[in-house]
Amino acid sequence: MQKNSKSILVTGCAGFIGFHLTKRLLDEGFYVIGIDNMNDYYDTSLKYDRLKMIMKHPRFQLSKAQLRTWNYWKIFSISTILILWSI
Numbered sequence: 001m002q003k004n005s006k007s008i009l010v011t012g013c014a015g016f017i018g019f020h021l022t023k024r025l026l027d028e029g030f031y032v033i034g035i036d037n038m039n040d041y042y043d044t045s046l047k048y049d050r051l052k053m054i055m056k057h058p059r060f061q062l063s064k065a066q067l068r069t070w071n072y073w074k075i076f077s078i079s080t081i082l083i084l085w086s087i
């Protein structure tokens with residue numbers, strides 16, 4: 001995936017808000033790097049179904065990770081970070 005000034009990091013991308021936001025950003029032409037730890041606070045099958053829908057997109061890249069240990073921003077050029085996870 002190409003990374004440029006239109007690359008946006010969305011945390012909690014498999015969650016309710018993160019998923020819909022990711023879809024919208026992809027529709028708008030952004031590159032999205034999504035991270036999610038797929039926790040089981042509620043039924044994870046719902047999260048996996050959401051991921052199936054966005055993972056097909058060529059401008060989407062998923063990282064299944066804990067936010068606190070995730071340090072890809074050292075690798076990628078990301079213009080915006082949107083944080084959508086709850087503690």
Ligand SMILES: NC(=O)c1ccc[n+]([C@@H]2O[C@H](COP(=O)([O-])OP(=O)(O)OC[C@H]3O[C@@H](n4cnc5c(N)ncnc54)[C@H](O)[C@@H]3O)[C@@H](O)[C@H]2O)c1
Nearest residue numbers: 012014015016017018036037038039065066067084085086
């Ligand atoms: N849904 C609403 O109506 C609403 C309203 C107001 C505020 N909020 C807030 O917005 C945020 C997102 O809400 P939501 O409904 O999308 O929640 P959600 O639980 O559906 O999504 C959060 C996602 O973040 C992931 N996550 C949690 N901790 C993580 C971590 N340490 N590292 C990586 N991923 C992690 C979870 O697996 C989940 O998929 C929450 O903070 C929530 O409190 C939601």
